[in-house]
Each structure stands twice: as C-alpha cells, then as structure tokens.
Amino acid sequence: MPTVFLGISAYYHDSAAALMVDGDIIAAAHEERFTRKKHDSSFPLNAAKYVLREAGLSVSDVNAAVFYDKPFLKFERLLETYHGFAPKGLVSFLSAMPVWMKEKLFLRKMLKNELEKLGGKAPKLLFPEHHLSHAASAYFPSPFKEAAILTIDGVGEWATTIIGHGRGNEIKILRQLDFPHSLGLLYSAFTYYCGFKVNSGEYKLMGLAPYGNPNSEQTKKWTELIYNELVDIREDGSFLLNMDYFNYAVGLTMCRDKKWEQLFGIPKRQPETKLSQSYMNLALAIQNVTEDIVLRLAQTTKQLTGSDYLVMAGGVALNCVANGKLLRTRLFRDIWIQPAAGDAGGAVGAVYAAWHLWKGHPRETNCKPDAMKGAYLGPEFSGKEIRRTANRYNAPFKYYDDFNMLCADVAELIAKGNVIGWFQGRMEYGPRALGNRSILGDPRDPQMQKRMNLKIKYREGFRPFAPAVMEEDIAQYFDLDRPSPYMLLVAPVLENRRKPLPKNYESLDLLDRLYHLRSDIPAVTHIDYSARVQSVSRNTNERFWNLISAFKKLTGFGLLVNTSFNVRGEPIVCTPDDAYRCFMSTEMDYLVMNGFLFKKEEQNWKFDKQDLLSRYELD
Amino acid sequence: MDFLLDLWGFLKERKKFWLLPLIVTLLLIGGLFLLTSGSAIAPFIYSMF
Structure with a gap:
C-alpha cells in the first residue's frame, strides 16, 4: 500500500490542497480556482476532491491529512499580543474571539467534519508549524542536496x-x-497606505516602485524616515518595528493613518484614485528598504549555514525584484524559490514535512x-470536455490534429497583433500562469501593454x-x-536592446x-x-515551448508576453467553461x-463584460 | 475530548499554564452566549457584558 498524505492550507487566505503519494507530489490546487472566489480561505473541499481524483484515490486511502500550521500556537500569539497591548485592542479582541471560540480553536473537529465530506472516515491529522511548512516547501522539492x-x-503562529x-x-x-516584527506586514502596511488591498495588492506596490524617482529628495527623505522612525534594522537583518506607527497587532487596520500622514506628509491614498508621483516615490522607498x-x-x-545554495518561501519570496537583486550579489551559487511561495504553498510544504x-x-x-513538475499540478481537460463547452455556447471553432500546425498559425496571429487566450494541459499551482492558463501577445508591439491592461485584463x-x-x-x-x-526573478533587459530615454524623462x-x-x-x-522573466523549457512544457519556437521562426524573437488568463479580481481560469466566458467578455481575439x-x-454567444466584472471584487 | 487533550498537550509543551484561566474564561463566556442566544435569559447575559 502506498503512503498517502493530503496537505491542507486553509482558513486564513489562499486555501489549497496537495496530494503526495510515496514522496511524489501528484497534484496540488488552489480552492479559488474551483469556487471562483479570489483568495478563497474556506476549507479546500473542491481542491481536495480534485487531488484525490487525480491520483485515483479516496479519503480512506489517505494515511494522514497535514494542516499547514498549529492553531493553538496561533491562539497563544493572539492572547499574548492582546495581553501585551491591553487595554488597546479591545475592539479587535472582541471581534476576533467569537470566531476562535466557535471555530478556529476546535480546528481538529472542523477538519475532521470537512474531510468526512470527501466520502470516508477522516484520516489522522498532523499539524506542522507554519514556517516549517514554508521551509519544507522550499527545501525538499528543490534541486539541492543541502541548502540554506x-x-x-x-x-504564521509567532514566526x-x-x-x-x-x-x-x-x-x-x-x-x-517573531510577531509583531514582520517584513511581510511592513510591506503590507505600505500596500494599504498606497491604496491597494492587503494580501493581494503587494504585487502592485512592487510594480509601482520603479515609477518612483530614485534621485528625488522626497524618495531619499522617505527612505531615511522609514529607517529612522518605522524600522530599526540590525547588521544581521533582524529588525524591530516601531509599533507606535502600526495598528495590525491590536487594531483592524494595518497602520495608524494619522501618524503616517504626519510622518510622510501625504494622506492614505483612497483605492482607485489617481496615483501621484508621491505614492510612486513611497513605493520605491519601501521597496529599497x-x-x-x-x-x-x-x-x-x-x-x-556556510551553504552555497539558498532556498526561499513565504509571501515575501514572491518579491521577485528583491530575488533578482539577491541573485546578482552572487552571495549564493544558486537560488531556488518555491513557485507557490505564499500560504497556498504551505499545503505542499506540509506533506513534505510529514514525509x-x-x-x-x-x-x-x-x-x-x-520536484515541482513545473508547477503544472492542477486539473487538465480533454478534447471531449472542450467540445462540450463549445456545444454549450454554440461556439464555432477550427480543430487542429497537428499541434505544430496550430502553433504555426497561432504564432502568425500573435505576430499580427492579436491577443490569444492559451489553455493547455494541467493548471498551474501558485499565483503565476506559466503557459497553461495564459493570455499571450507580441512583446515587440508598443501598444500591447496598454491594450492588455485596459481592454483585456481591465486593470x-x-x-x-x-x-x-x-x-x-x-x-x-x-x-x-x-x-x-x-x-520569480527580475532581470535587466540587455543594454543593446534598450532605447535611450528623453532628457526630461x-x-x-x-x-x-x-x-x-x-x-x-x-x-x-x-x-x-527590468523584466520578470519566465524561462520556458522544452522538457517541462513542450507545447508552450513549441508555440514560442514557432513565433521565433516567424519573427526572430524567441519570447512572448505572458499574463495570467483572468480579468482583474478573477481567479485564474480553471475549466474550458471559465476560459470561454473570460475570452468572450474581454477583447481577446482568439482562444x-x-x-x-x-x-x-x-462566435455567436454575446457575453456582457460588465456581467463578468461585476462577479468579481476588485483586487 | 480531543480538544481537551490537545489543549493540555499544548499548555504542557509550551509551559504556558498561565493562559489556562484565560482560555477557560473565554470558553465559558463563549459557551454561555451560545447556550443563551435566543433564550429568555439572553438579555440579562448581554447586560452583564
């Protein structure tokens, strides 16, 4: 009998399930892809059903379900934090406690009930620590024999x-x-102050930072202020946050807005309002720190450790700008980062820890x-299922028996400026679409970024x-x-490909x-x-590689624009039905x-763009 | 029962017995609210807190 572990990450954000059989990751998926609710935190029932189905197993075959953190330890942190800050935090305490008293403290029972919904007796439960799950997700599937x-x-709990x-x-x-001194929460506080959503807008802040002016007095002054007032960094990288400025330990917001306004001289930006240069400079300042x-x-x-190799995980490891700079210091011979570095990846880490x-x-x-199999660990759909979707929407299509012929035609369409929804093989695990649930375009086209952002992704x-x-x-x-x-690595575009900037840039x-x-x-x-590079290997994703190769034959350029197949606020598409609806509700040209x-x-079916957008909360 | 065993194991492992009265009080208050929600004594309980 094989040894089977089911990894579960849930109840905070980005819930996910992963299945390991005899040390091999068979499948892993985010719950949001099935429920179509971005960052869904509920028990990953659909994801768990899928991973078991992928392996042809039932919950009765599972030796242990492994939850990615220790709820009692987290509760200890909450109580000690409220105790430490009392009487501050009463409102937050009163709003947090009922959930803990009713549900989270009885997590074992909750998990058992949920697991039984999978159709069998709940297996044994294990609870590795949150950061141990992250560490296991970074080290065990990495290619290194030993690594820092x-x-x-x-x-997590405390760490x-x-x-x-x-x-x-x-x-x-x-x-x-330990909490409350947290780099992730420091970055999230700036995400919040710049008007983006915590736990999802951090990418936006990172993307905004390069618009900041590194030579401006404002950026320099704010960087100094962060060092002097907000965070006390020691030589070894450990740091203390000045909790007079932060509210997340005992409040319901990330920071004390009035104190920040006094410090930086600009108010908290309201979501969706115009971005002024000051917020770009602030984003640059915190990115530098x-x-x-x-x-x-x-x-x-x-x-x-004295190691030549480094592995990383945790939400901050998704800061690919920092990762790229770390790589270029040559401090380590090589770096490997877990593709699902955020909390969803804890499900994979948990099963590795158990094994x-x-x-x-x-x-x-x-x-x-x-050992991550290119992160292509999600569901795959057959031609029969795609044909069923086409029938449902009375959708005309052209079918290719020869995949190379398809690639040649699609490459030509891309080269002519068309935007393509590309849906192939198994869905990706982790926040990035890596060529199986992607929207693709021509990187040479000067209008492509604008078109894709405003007319296709609506972001x-x-x-x-x-x-x-x-x-x-x-x-x-x-x-x-x-x-x-x-x-997960940002690298500079080569000098010889760059065009000069105007003097007043x-x-x-x-x-x-x-x-x-x-x-x-x-x-x-x-x-x-800079560019956030994804390299495509023929061995890992032959179909995607073939398409890029066909584009290269046609244009001489062996690369494509790749963005996730979704609109703003929508989880990445999972099924052919999700893909067709998204395709028809945007200005994508081909699917x-x-x-x-x-x-x-x-196409015959008319989808309403507003209908699609109204289903999803802005991220 | 599982919960009590887990709680005891956690307190022993972490040597955090001082949290016990706090947790018991919170559980009692939580239990009281659950038991009395919708009942005739609910208004008295709410006025206590």
Missing part, C-alpha cells in the same frame, strides 16, 4: 522570518524573528529541474507584463545567466513615461528596463484550448 533556507512572510539549514531529510531551524532587509538576512543565512520529518524517509534529488495601466522566453534564448534578451521557470507624467518606447521588446520592458481554435469574430 530563508522564509519570510506576514506571520515572521526563519533562517534554517536543510541537509538530507532534515531541516534545522537556526534563527527566528525591503531589498536591504532581504539582502542582510541572506548574508546572515550564508554566515550561519521526510515525521516519517523519516530519505530525500532524493534526482528530479530535474526540481491599472501602470502594471507591467512578463516575458515567457525560450530557456536557451534568455541571454539574448536579459542579463540573467540561468533559468527562471517560475517567473523623470519629469514626465506616469502615462507618458509608461508609453515611451524603451526597448525592442517594449511590452515586457518595465519602466526601469486556443488544446487543439481547438476559437475566433472571436465568429
């Missing part, structure tokens, strides 16, 4: 950052930084390039797009000497700067000449699902 481990996020060392099938925790802390922590990690740390199974590193115009580049062609476009399969309006032609691949060149090509102009 750095996990940084908002908060907000840990430094560890993975060797063989063991993880040793060497240092820990974040990178400084990450680099110092990485140096300490290196000193403590290696609880059961003591030896670790093998013979999976190439790593803020300033947000950048990532290039998906053939792995063997990375060095032709980017200053990056290794693969970046999970879109820094004084130009955001949109004028945004639409200035910066390189020969403008749609994927961010305002500071490709397996060998089926749908042309927008030929």
Whole structure:
C-alpha cells in the first residue's frame, strides 16, 4: 500500500490542497480556482476532491491529512499580543474571539467534519508549524542536496522570518524573528497606505516602485524616515518595528493613518484614485528598504549555514525584484524559490514535512529541474470536455490534429497583433500562469501593454507584463545567466536592446513615461528596463515551448508576453467553461484550448463584460 | 475530548499554564452566549457584558 498524505492550507487566505503519494507530489490546487472566489480561505473541499481524483484515490486511502500550521500556537500569539497591548485592542479582541471560540480553536473537529465530506472516515491529522511548512516547501522539492533556507512572510503562529539549514531529510531551524516584527506586514502596511488591498495588492506596490524617482529628495527623505522612525534594522537583518506607527497587532487596520500622514506628509491614498508621483516615490522607498532587509538576512543565512545554495518561501519570496537583486550579489551559487511561495504553498510544504520529518524517509534529488513538475499540478481537460463547452455556447471553432500546425498559425496571429487566450494541459499551482492558463501577445508591439491592461485584463495601466522566453534564448534578451521557470526573478533587459530615454524623462507624467518606447521588446520592458522573466523549457512544457519556437521562426524573437488568463479580481481560469466566458467578455481575439481554435469574430454567444466584472471584487 | 487533550498537550509543551484561566474564561463566556442566544435569559447575559 502506498503512503498517502493530503496537505491542507486553509482558513486564513489562499486555501489549497496537495496530494503526495510515496514522496511524489501528484497534484496540488488552489480552492479559488474551483469556487471562483479570489483568495478563497474556506476549507479546500473542491481542491481536495480534485487531488484525490487525480491520483485515483479516496479519503480512506489517505494515511494522514497535514494542516499547514498549529492553531493553538496561533491562539497563544493572539492572547499574548492582546495581553501585551491591553487595554488597546479591545475592539479587535472582541471581534476576533467569537470566531476562535466557535471555530478556529476546535480546528481538529472542523477538519475532521470537512474531510468526512470527501466520502470516508477522516484520516489522522498532523499539524506542522507554519514556517516549517514554508521551509519544507522550499527545501525538499528543490534541486539541492543541502541548502540554506530563508522564509519570510506576514506571520504564521509567532514566526515572521526563519533562517534554517536543510541537509538530507532534515531541516534545522537556526534563527527566528517573531510577531509583531514582520517584513511581510511592513510591506503590507505600505500596500494599504498606497491604496491597494492587503494580501493581494503587494504585487502592485512592487510594480509601482520603479515609477518612483530614485534621485528625488522626497524618495531619499522617505527612505531615511522609514529607517529612522518605522524600522530599526540590525547588521544581521533582524529588525524591530516601531509599533507606535502600526495598528495590525491590536487594531483592524494595518497602520495608524494619522501618524503616517504626519510622518510622510501625504494622506492614505483612497483605492482607485489617481496615483501621484508621491505614492510612486513611497513605493520605491519601501521597496529599497525591503531589498536591504532581504539582502542582510541572506548574508546572515550564508554566515550561519556556510551553504552555497539558498532556498526561499513565504509571501515575501514572491518579491521577485528583491530575488533578482539577491541573485546578482552572487552571495549564493544558486537560488531556488518555491513557485507557490505564499500560504497556498504551505499545503505542499506540509506533506513534505510529514514525509521526510515525521516519517523519516530519505530525500532524493534526482528530479530535474526540481520536484515541482513545473508547477503544472492542477486539473487538465480533454478534447471531449472542450467540445462540450463549445456545444454549450454554440461556439464555432477550427480543430487542429497537428499541434505544430496550430502553433504555426497561432504564432502568425500573435505576430499580427492579436491577443490569444492559451489553455493547455494541467493548471498551474501558485499565483503565476506559466503557459497553461495564459493570455499571450507580441512583446515587440508598443501598444500591447496598454491594450492588455485596459481592454483585456481591465486593470491599472501602470502594471507591467512578463516575458515567457525560450530557456536557451534568455541571454539574448536579459542579463540573467540561468533559468527562471517560475517567473520569480527580475532581470535587466540587455543594454543593446534598450532605447535611450528623453532628457526630461523623470519629469514626465506616469502615462507618458509608461508609453515611451524603451526597448525592442517594449511590452515586457518595465519602466526601469527590468523584466520578470519566465524561462520556458522544452522538457517541462513542450507545447508552450513549441508555440514560442514557432513565433521565433516567424519573427526572430524567441519570447512572448505572458499574463495570467483572468480579468482583474478573477481567479485564474480553471475549466474550458471559465476560459470561454473570460475570452468572450474581454477583447481577446482568439482562444486556443488544446487543439481547438476559437475566433472571436465568429462566435455567436454575446457575453456582457460588465456581467463578468461585476462577479468579481476588485483586487 | 480531543480538544481537551490537545489543549493540555499544548499548555504542557509550551509551559504556558498561565493562559489556562484565560482560555477557560473565554470558553465559558463563549459557551454561555451560545447556550443563551435566543433564550429568555439572553438579555440579562448581554447586560452583564
């Protein structure tokens, strides 16, 4: 009988399930993709059903369900925090306690009830610590025999950052930084103050930072203010936050708005209002401080472990700008980052912790390039299911038996300026679409970024797009000497591809700067000449590689614009039905699902864009 | 029963016995609210807090 572990991440944000059979990750998926509720935190019933179905197993076959954190330890933190800050925090205490008293404290019972809904007796339950789950998700599936481990996020139970060392099938925790001193929450406080949503808008803040003016007095002054007033950073990267400025420990908001307004001289930005240069400068200031802390922590990690390899996880590990800079310091020979670095990835970490740390199974590193299978761990749909969707909407299509022929035609459509919805194979695990649930475009097209942001994704115009580049062609476009399969490294676009900036560039309006032609691949060149690179390997995703290769044959450019297949606020599409609806509600020109090509102009069904958008809350 | 065993194990492991009175009080108050919600004594309980 195989040993089966079901990993569960739930009840805070981004719930997910993962299934491991005899040490091999068979499937993993976010619950939001099934319920169509972004960042869904409920028990991942649909995701758990799917992962079991993928393995052909039932819940009765599961040896243990592994929850990704320890609820009692989290409760201890809550009580001690309220006790420590009393009488402040009474309102927050009174609003938090009923949920704990009624549900979260009885998590074991809740989990058992939910697991029984899967159709059998609930298995044994295990509870590894939150950051141990992150550490396990970073180290065990990585390609390294031993590695230094750095996990940084908002908060788990107590820990907000840990430094560890993975060797063989063991993880040793060497240092820990505890709540309320949290780099993730510091970054989230700035996300909140700049008018974006906490736990989802952090990417936007990172994307906004390059619009800040690094030479302005305001940016320099604010960077100093953050160092002097908000965060006391030590040489080893540990830090203390000045809690006079933060409200998250005992309040219902991230920071004390009035104190921040006195400090920075600008009010909290209201969501969806115009972004002024000041907020861009503030975003740049906190991005600089974040990178400084990450680099110092990485140096300490290196000193403590002596390792040449680093693995990372936790929400802050999704800050790919900081990751790229860390890589370029050459502090470590190589870095591997868990593609589902946020809390959803805890489900994978939890099952790895159970397999290696609880059961003591030896670790093998013979999976190439790593054990995450390209993060293509979600559901796949057959031609029959796609045909059923087409029938439901009376949707005309052209079917290709020959996939190479399809790639050649789609490449030509992209080269002519069309935007393509690309739906193939297994859905990605983690926040990034890596070529199986993607919207694709021509990176050479100067209008592509604007069109994709405003008419297809319906999101803020300033947000950048990532290039998906053939792995063997990375060095032709980017200053990056290794693969970046999970879109988690930012690298500069090569100098010889760049176009010069006008002299008055820094004084130009955001949109004028945004639409200035910066390189020969403008749609994927961010305002500071950087790009969030995804390298595509033929071995990991042959279909996507073939498409990019066909585009290269036609244009000489071995890369495409790749963004997730969804609109703003919508989870990435999961099924052919989700994909068709999203396709028909946006200005995408073509949809490709397996060998089926749908042309927008030929479709009969009329979807209402507002209907689609009204289903999803803005993120 | 599972809950009580878990709670005891946690307090022992973490040596945080001082949290016990706090947790018991919170559970009693929580239980009281649950039991009395919709009942005739509810208004008296609410006025207590």
